[in-house]
Amino acid sequence: MLSYIARRLAAGVVLLVAITTVAFLLLYAGGGNIARRIVGQSATEEVVARKAAELGLDKPLWEQYWNWLTGAVHGDFGRSWFSGETVVAGLTSRLAVTLALVCLTTLIAALLAVVLGVLAATRRGWIDKVVQFGSVLGFAIPGFLIALALVVVFSINLGWFRATGFIRPSDSVSGWLKSITLPVIALAVGSIASVAQQVRGAVLDALSRDYVRTLRSRGVPSRRVVYKHVLRNAGGPALAVLGVNFIGMLGGTVIVERMFLLPGLGQLAVNATTQADIPYVMGLVLATAVIVVVVNLVIDLAQAALNPRVRLS
Amino acid sequence: MSTVAVPAVPLEVLAEAPAGKVSLLRRLLRNPIGVTCLGYLVLLALVAVFGRLMAPQDPDRADPGNFLASPSAEHLMGTDSTGRDVLSRLLAATQISVAAALLATVIAVVLGVVTGLIAGYFGGWFDSISSWIAGLLMAMPGFVVLLAARAVIGPTVWMAMVVFGVLMAPGFFRLVYAAVTAVRNELYVDAARVAGLSDARIIGRHIMSVVRAPIIIQAAMAAGIAVAIQAGLDFLGLGDLGVASWGAMLNDGFAKIYNQPILMLWPSLAIALTCIALTLLANALRDELERAGAAPKRKKKAGAARDDGDVIIQAADVIVHGADAHSQALTGEVLLDVHHLRVGYDQPDGSVTEVVHGIDLRVHRGSIHGLIGESGSGKTQTAFAIMGLLPAGGRVLEGASIMFAGQELAGGSEALYRGILGKRIAYIPQEPMSNLDPSFTVGSQLTEPMRLALGLKRAQAKQRALDLLDRVGIPDPARTFAAYPHEISGGMAQRVLIAGAVSLDPQLLIADEPTTALDVTVQAEVLELIRDLQTELNLGVLLVTHNFGVVADLCDQVSVMQRGLIVEAGPVRAIFHDAQHPYTQSLLDAILDDAAPRGPLGADREEVAP
Numbered sequence: 036m037l038s039y040i041a042r043r044l045a046a047g048v049v050l051l052v053a054i055t056t057v058a059f060l061l062l063y064a065g066g067g068n069i070a071r072r073i074v075g076q077s078a079t080e081e082v083v084a085r086k087a088a089e090l091g092l093d094k095p096l097w098e099q100y101w102n103w104l105t106g107a108v109h110g111d112f113g114r115s116w117f118s119g120e121t122v123v124a125g126l127t128s129r130l131a132v133t134l135a136l137v138c139l140t141t142l143i144a145a146l147l148a149v150v151l152g153v154l155a156a157t158r159r160g161w162i163d164k165v166v167q168f169g170s171v172l173g174f175a176i177p178g179f180l181i182a183l184a185l186v187v188v189f190s191i192n193l194g195w196f197r198a199t200g201f202i203r204p205s206d207s208v209s210g211w212l213k214s215i216t217l218p219v220i221a222l223a224v225g226s227i228a229s230v231a232q233q234v235r236g237a238v239l240d241a242l243s244r245d246y247v248r249t250l251r252s253r254g255v256p257s258r259r260v261v262y263k264h265v266l267r268n269a270g271g272p273a274l275a276v277l278g279v280n281f282i283g284m285l286g287g288t289v290i291v292e293r294m295f296l297l298p299g300l301g302q303l304a305v306n307a308t309t310q311a312d313i314p315y316v317m318g319l320v321l322a323t324a325v326i327v328v329v330v331n332l333v334i335d336l337a338q339a340a341l342n343p344r345v346r347l348s
Numbered sequence: 349m350s351t352v353a354v355p356a357v358p359l360e361v362l363a364e365a366p367a368g369k370v371s372l373l374r375r376l377l378r379n380p381i382g383v384t385c386l387g388y389l390v391l392l393a394l395v396a397v398f399g400r401l402m403a404p405q406d407p408d409r410a411d412p413g414n415f416l417a418s419p420s421a422e423h424l425m426g427t428d429s430t431g432r433d434v435l436s437r438l439l440a441a442t443q444i445s446v447a448a449a450l451l452a453t454v455i456a457v458v459l460g461v462v463t464g465l466i467a468g469y470f471g472g473w474f475d476s477i478s479s480w481i482a483g484l485l486m487a488m489p490g491f492v493v494l495l496a497a498r499a500v501i502g503p504t505v506w507m508a509m510v511v512f513g514v515l516m517a518p519g520f521f522r523l524v525y526a527a528v529t530a531v532r533n534e535l536y537v538d539a540a541r542v543a544g545l546s547d548a549r550i551i552g553r554h555i556m557s558v559v560r561a562p563i564i565i566q567a568a569m570a571a572g573i574a575v576a577i578q579a580g581l582d583f584l585g586l587g588d589l590g591v592a593s594w595g596a597m598l599n600d601g602f603a604k605i606y607n608q609p610i611l612m613l614w615p616s617l618a619i620a621l622t623c624i625a626l627t628l629l630a631n632a633l634r635d636e637l638e639r640a641g642a643a644p645k646r647k648k649k650a651g652a653a654r655d656d657g658d659v660i661i662q663a664a665d666v667i668v669h670g671a672d673a674h675s676q677a678l679t680g681e682v683l684l685d686v687h688h689l690r691v692g693y694d695q696p697d698g699s700v701t702e703v704v705h706g707i708d709l710r711v712h713r714g715s716i717h718g719l720i721g722e723s724g725s726g727k728t729q730t731a732f733a734i735m736g737l738l739p740a741g742g743r744v745l746e747g748a749s750i751m752f753a754g755q756e757l758a759g760g761s762e763a764l765y766r767g768i769l770g771k772r773i774a775y776i777p778q779e780p781m782s783n784l785d786p787s788f789t790v791g792s793q794l795t796e797p798m799r800l801a802l803g804l805k806r807a808q809a810k811q812r813a814l815d816l817l818d819r820v821g822i823p824d825p826a827r828t829f830a831a832y833p834h835e836i837s838g839g840m841a842q843r844v845l846i847a848g849a850v851s852l853d854p855q856l857l858i859a860d861e862p863t864t865a866l867d868v869t870v871q872a873e874v875l876e877l878i879r880d881l882q883t884e885l886n887l888g889v890l891l892v893t894h895n896f897g898v899v900a901d902l903c904d905q906v907s908v909m910q911r912g913l914i915v916e917a918g919p920v921r922a923i924f925h926d927a928q929h930p931y932t933q934s935l936l937d938a939i940l941d942d943a944a945p946r947g948p949l950g951a952d953r954e955e956v957a958p
Contacts, residue, residue, distance in 0.1 A: 246786075248775075250793075252769050253797035253848060255770075255797055267787045286492055308498045311500070320488075327488065342786070343787060344786060
């Protein structure tokens with residue numbers, strides 16, 4: 036088990052190196068262009084060259100990469116070209132906001148999706164039709180449109196929630212919950228839709244298995260068969276989708292955080308992108324890749340815990 | 349849909365694809381949802397092409413004196429924050445948004461399909477490298493990659509969509525790759541190769557025909573995601589705000605959300621409807637594909653059990669042999685008395701397909717009753733009906749009676765059966781492996797019913813389970829108790845299931861082909877075990893089988909079942925010596941060929957052995 040985790044983490048490090056290398060080369064290859072974008076299109080060649088030299092963009096690409104990599108190994112990911120803030124400091128404060136948002140959303144989505152999926156698969160009839168149709172809609176409609184609708188209805192018309200203004204949980208937990216309620220709903224809808232669909236399919240599949248009949252033939256009540264045996268066997272596929280959704284949400288939060296002005300990674304990403312603040316962009320790519328590696332590992336460990344046939348090797 | 353992960357089209361769909369001979373488009377046109385979505389998308393395509401010509405005003409002409417105007421005769425949808433006509437702008441924006449989504453989709457399809465075909469068909473280094481790159485691309489959230497790319501390429505719609513197309517390509521790569529590797533070694537592809545067809549023709553004719561439909565489905569999904577992503581980028585202000593697009597209009601509207609919220613309605617509707625239409629279209633296509641694949645199979649399956657034509661099948665002509673001295677000596681009180689049992693399945697059109705047409709059956713305490721017939725004769729349906737465990741849609745029809753120890757079970761609720769199943773009627777299934785839950789240990793599956801039904805403590809239940817495992821001949825009960833089903837053999841699993849069946853002290857055992865799925869060497873041992881337990885516990889047994897050899901070994905009484913009816917019934921000796929019905933005779937003839945090994949068990953053996 037421990038050696039499996041160690042091996043997976045080692046593979047994760049290889050993936051991180053691969054992703055950051057590709058990202059670095061793509062981002063820095065156009066060194067001159069970056070300098071020009073920063074100083075503006077009307078600047079003279081001389082100004083552009085001076086800016087490039089100032090940021091170290093005039094050095095050979097491999098040298099820049101080596102500098103970045105040696106720094107990264109020591110936990111130094113450089114500084115923002117604009118604010119001068121270190122990338123590590125800028126990322127960590129915002130990472131917490133985003134991770135809390137995404138984790139809470141995933142938790143809520145998982146619970147609701149399991150309930151809806153199981154209801155649809157076991158009750159069939161109209162519940163099934165509603166869940167299936169709702170899943171298609173929830174999956175199809177982009178999250179930011181749902182966020183917009185929520186703002187218009189609940190902030191502007193009903194005034195239940197403020198559309199903007201983040202409250203840190205350290206200041207007030209209830210305030211925090213209130214300030215992220217709409218963002219969580221906006222993010223959760225798509226996730227609930229796809230996971231509920233998956234749970235429904237997996238439960239239907241598990242229900243048709245022979246062992247369900249055999250368990251019932253031993254007098255195990257069908258409700259217990261569903262919640263203990265069927266759900267456990269249906270859990271694997273659902274977990275896989277949940278993992279994919281978690282990673283997808285890292286992208287989804289960008290829009291939602293921007294709309295609700297949450298000081299998370301998404302905000303940072305948009306600012307870094309528009310300003311061409313490349314050290315921050317690199318930091319973001321790396322942070323995202325680390326989360327991807329960790330989430331995939333956690334999902335695989337959970338799969339193994341659920342399903343004894345999955346061998347961790 | 350802010351995630352970029354394109355859900356993979358399940359492979360079953362792939363497998364079914366060749367069956368879709370009837371044009372998929374034609375079937376789609378008959379599907380109400382499909383035709384609605386298609387209609388909307390055609391309309392959208394027309395607007396995208398002719399939108400600028402249809403625009404009543406110049407979509408880019410600002411009128412600072414008339415900004416944020418409400419809808420009026422002059423401006424049907426009002427004006428935006430700089431006084432541009434919203435309707436004209438929406439028509440122009442459709443062109444940009446549709447073209448952008450199309451660009452990303454085309455790039456994804458072309459790149460994914462071409463690399464998938466090459467990697468899947470030829471394999472080798474290209475396979476390893478492209479699979480690795482696909483994995484790398486899929487590892488990262490697409491939106492984050494897009495943002496990173498945007499930092500370098502700047503605010504252009506088209507470059508962003510090229511990048512996004514590349515990001516979506518792995519979805520198509522995987523789809524095509526899986527299909528090609530599955531098909532590559534098929535006989536008909538080999539045949540084509542032997543026949544001298546070039547690789548290009550084999551790919552074109554045999555492989556593309558398999559993956560074409562799934563690619564279309566995936567492309568519809570991908571296009572929907574591209575619409576959403578493109579709008580999202582522009583909405584964030586990361587696109588080229590000088591160009592009218594749905595996302596840019598939304599951005600403008602969002603800035604004025606408190607003044608004129610209706611501004612966001614039109615682009616939102618366009619985005620939402622387009623995404624929904626594309627997703628529903630993909631779903632409708634998949635449904636039609638699955639239906640095309642499943643339809644012939646279902647027909648065949650139903651036909652096997654269904655009566656031929658409209659012949660009314662009556663239960664009158666059963667040949668019943670009288671009890672002889674031997675069978676009379678054996679029979680105790682009647683445990684199970686089934687009378688006029690009919691089993692039907694509700695069809696979607698409201699009709700009922702009958703698979704068991706009114707049968708009578710009696711099982712006595714302490715005796716074994718064989719129910720024999722070929723597959724599809726309704727014998728398993730009869731067994732499930734008695735236990736109230738028919739699959740979804742199946743039910744015992746009116747007028748039937750299932751008397752068990754003086755209690756009527758026909759049409760009984762789950763609550764009624766809860767006191768019966770396991771504790772009084774137990775079941776031994778056919779396939780040992782699929783009848784154990786793969787996620788729980790053997791021990792936990794054995795003890796769960798004991799603890800529920802008998803109220804045993806954990807330790808008591810465990811002890812009883814170990815004793816039972818020992819009793820059914822498992823060499824190391826403790827090890828098997830702790831094992832997962834995939835860690836034990838089929839013969840072991842069947843013993844475990846038998847132990848489970850007798851664990852709650854039942855009076856009646858229903859065994860459905862208990863040896864069919866087992867190795868020949870194990871069959872005799874398992875039959876012997878059932879016989880021993882039956883005598884030891886004085887059980888009544890209903891043994892469902894297709895093998896007269898098994899009947900000869902074990903049974904006291906036998907009922908021969910054909911097409912949902914019992915055609916001949918009586919003591920086993922009488923049937924063997926004096927079979928009247930041609931079907932019984934043909935089954936008897938079959939045991940001469942179907943020489944199932946039988947151990948030296950039954951007293952009847954000498955009489956029937958060939």
